[in-house]
Amino acid sequence: MQLPPEDRTLSPYTGYTRAHWEAAADALLAAVEPYATGDFALYHLPGDRESRSGRLSDGLEGYARTLLLAALRRDETALQRYADGLAAGTAGVWPRVRSRTQPLVEAASIALALRLTRPLLWDRLEEPVRQRAAAWLADALHAEAWPCNWELFPVTVGGFLQEIGYETQASGAAIDRGLERIEKWYLGDGWYTDGDGRKFDYYNGWAMHLYPVLHAWLADDGELLTAYGRRLSVHLADYARLFGADGAPVHQGRSLTYRFATTAPLWLGSLTGHTPLPPGETRRLASGALKYFLDRGAVDEHGLLTLGWHGPDTSVLQGYSGPASPYWASKGFLGLLLPPDHAVWTAVEEPGPAEREDAVPPVGPPNWLLQSTRSDGLVRLHNHGSEDVRYDPHYTRLAYSTATRPDPGYDNSVIVGGDPSRTEIVPLGVGDGWAASRHSAGGGTRVTSAVLAHGAAEVRAHLVTGSAPGTPVRVTGWAAGDGLRAELLPLHGLSDTLTGVTGGDRVPGNDGATEGDGVTGTDGIPGNGTLFVALARLTADPDPVPLADTVTVRVDEGAAELEVRWSHGPALRVRLDADGADVRPV
Numbered sequence: 001m002q003l004p005p006e007d008r009t010l011s012p013y014t015g016y017t018r019a020h021w022e023a024a025a026d027a028l029l030a031a032v033e034p035y036a037t038g039d040f041a042l043y044h045l046p047g048d049r050e051s052r053s054g055r056l057s058d059g060l061e062g063y064a065r066t067l068l069l070a071a072l073r074r075d076e077t078a079l080q081r082y083a084d085g086l087a088a089g090t091a092g093v094w095p096r097v098r099s100r101t102q103p104l105v106e107a108a109s110i111a112l113a114l115r116l117t118r119p120l121l122w123d124r125l126e127e128p129v130r131q132r133a134a135a136w137l138a139d140a141l142h143a144e145a146w147p148c149n150w151e152l153f154p155v156t157v158g159g160f161l162q163e164i165g166y167e168t169q170a171s172g173a174a175i176d177r178g179l180e181r182i183e184k185w186y187l188g189d190g191w192y193t194d195g196d197g198r199k200f201d202y203y204n205g206w207a208m209h210l211y212p213v214l215h216a217w218l219a220d221d222g223e224l225l226t227a228y229g230r231r232l233s234v235h236l237a238d239y240a241r242l243f244g245a246d247g248a249p250v251h252q253g254r255s256l257t258y259r260f261a262t263t264a265p266l267w268l269g270s271l272t273g274h275t276p277l278p279p280g281e282t283r284r285l286a287s288g289a290l291k292y293f294l295d296r297g298a299v300d301e302h303g304l305l306t307l308g309w310h311g312p313d314t315s316v317l318q319g320y321s322g323p324a325s326p327y328w329a330s331k332g333f334l335g336l337l338l339p340p341d342h343a344v345w346t347a348v349e350e351p352g353p354a355e356r357e358d359a360v361p362p363v364g365p366p367n368w369l370l371q372s373t374r375s376d377g378l379v380r381l382h383n384h385g386s387e388d389v390r391y392d393p394h395y396t397r398l399a400y401s402t403a404t405r406p407d408p409g410y411d412n413s414v415i416v417g418g419d420p421s422r423t424e425i426v427p428l429g430v431g432d433g434w435a436a437s438r439h440s441a442g443g444g445t446r447v448t449s450a451v452l453a454h455g456a457a458e459v460r461a462h463l464v465t466g467s468a469p470g471t472p473v474r475v476t477g478w479a480a481g482d483g484l485r486a487e488l489l490p491l492h493g494l495s496d497t498l499t500g501v502t503g504g505d506r507v508p509g510n511d512g513a514t515e516g517d518g519v520t521g522t523d524g525i526p527g528n529g530t531l532f533v534a535l536a537r538l539t540a541d542p543d544p545v546p547l548a549d550t551v552t553v554r555v556d557e558g559a560a561e562l563e564v565r566w567s568h569g570p571a572l573r574v575r576l577d578a579d580g581a582d583v584r585p586v
Helices: 019-037 055-073 076-093 102-116 127-142 149-164 168-183 204-220 222-242 256-272 279-294 325-335
Strands: 370-373 379-384 398-402 414-416 423-430 434-440 446-454 457-465 472-475 485-492 500-502 530-539 551-555 559-566 571-576 581-585
Touching: 019 055, 019 076, 019 279, 019 325, 055 076, 055 102, 055 149, 055 325, 055 472, 055 485, 076 127, 102 149, 102 398, 127 149, 127 168, 127 398, 127 571, 149 168, 168 204, 204 222, 204 325, 204 559, 222 256, 222 279, 222 379, 256 279, 256 325, 370 434, 379 423, 379 446, 379 530, 414 446, 423 581, 434 571, 434 581, 446 571, 457 472, 457 551, 457 559, 457 571, 472 530, 485 551, 500 530, 530 581
Parallel strands: none
Antiparallel strands: 370 379, 379 398, 414 472, 423 434, 434 446, 446 457, 457 530, 472 500, 485 530, 551 559, 559 571, 571 581
């Protein structure tokens, strides 16, 4: 991809300016054009993967998601191709929008694009085409959505149809219904769960906030925009902390192949005036993410976005991932709706949170702890409250970062009796420098876990209850990558190979205590299960201080209680039991 020269005066951190975003959008649009059908109604991108919805639906997905990019770029030449495709597609080429089918998703992208470009596209169409297109979209008003972010797709379609005066009553009902349904998933402080349960990931920003805020903004509904905008602004204070100094978003959650769609809520805050972030920080975070992926092979030799993270990577795909799925990344170009003279484009870049400070702030609703270190720019997410309805390594591991990905060998896990599962996660609290949770590990076993973090170091404690005496337990830490140092040291109840057993059996060679490793007490906690404690660290610092020198940990004999004293930080006392955790300052 050919981009303009970097501007290190205006953008000292990334070198990227508005011109880079425009050039990237132009290149992506040019690359997909050869894969359009002759009538431009479908875009069949190459590859041997087909989504579970089938080839026709995948072709519609290619049209809809790249149309959204053309709309945000306001490329009138490209928009004419999409106008031709709209005329052909609604004349019988496209599959109908039905309940809980992929065309419902794509109808939302089409409707949003038409709403954003109405004078450039919709208003120039012939009346029969407009009638056919409105009728095709209107099926979305009555289609049942999956009970998650899908509830917002009829809202988005309804917003456009209401604006053009088509089925206004049904459109209004669809809007009200969808917005009402997502309310039960709003847990406060800017955080939604993506449907019932506790599913926290990037859908919170690129869907649950994006669609309601954009709808209110486009409808010029000040009251609605204020309500949703306040939530977005609060969310962005946490969200900005999910990006590392190299631009990488934390590698957590599903649909990660959407890549720089992660920047959409950042731009949305500036677009609607609901953000706590300075304009220069907004652009630095967004441009950092775009540059991160473009520099690491997200676009192949044909200029197409691949199914993956950097390059192709099946580990981040779902059954609904088809050849055109990555083009939900088009949402990341939302900033192009802001004029060139807007402060978000003219302000000098400012550093993001991971570059400004060492910090370990809590994130309440998801029960996450975010740990960033200025020396290496890494961000680590300690997950003590998010899981999917099924086992998914992108939800259920204890920790994620901007520099690692879930390892097939079960990194960041507690493996009890050979079972690595972590289900029924119950948040037990989160505070400055700590988070705790409880989960089921199969066979009636409970694991109560707490992490305490300071700088790049972590103390991880796990109380295993409900398993048979002598059950083997293995604790794992970070999976190291290029340029990374991953460490895991046994502190209590674990051998040098990070293994132990339940039921009070002592671990040979792990009986003593020193100020360096800080181990005292017994390995078994009578009547309360068995406690396992380890010291972990993930860092890109080439010469860190010895990990054992960063903290002193003492375990009270006969109780699942730890006293943790950081060498240059606070001291905390942690008490675990089968049902809860109590963390307080010493």
